[in-house]
Amino acid sequence: MSVTTLPLPLPLLKQRELQEHFGVSDWTVNSWIRRQGCPVEYLPNGHRRFDLDKVRAWMAEQSEAGREQRRRQSENALTQRPA
Structure with a gap:
């Protein structure tokens, strides 16, 4: 009989x-929580705690959303330019 062990969650x-990991201030982390x-x-x-995997996934999602927003802004700027 074999025993399977699952990795414990971090x-x-x-x-x-979290601040030290990402090299940001407490103000930045508070802003991430409240505004984003x-x-x-x-x-x-x-007390608050952070799951690093969830925060990384959230950051990737934010990055993708930011890229999409910049793409749309660029497209809008091009279509609104006078001929």
Whole structure:
């Protein structure tokens, strides 16, 4: 009989650890959460923790959305130019 072990989930990061990982300030992380929807886990005591995989996926999604927005702006600018 073989035993299969599943990898344990990585521990959640504290905000300071997330800041250090991405090299950003606390203001930036707070902005990500409040204004842009960064995924965050709230502990029963009210402290916030971050799943690095979820944050990375969110950042990739934000990057793609930003590229799409810039593409649309560029197209609009080209179509609105006087002839």
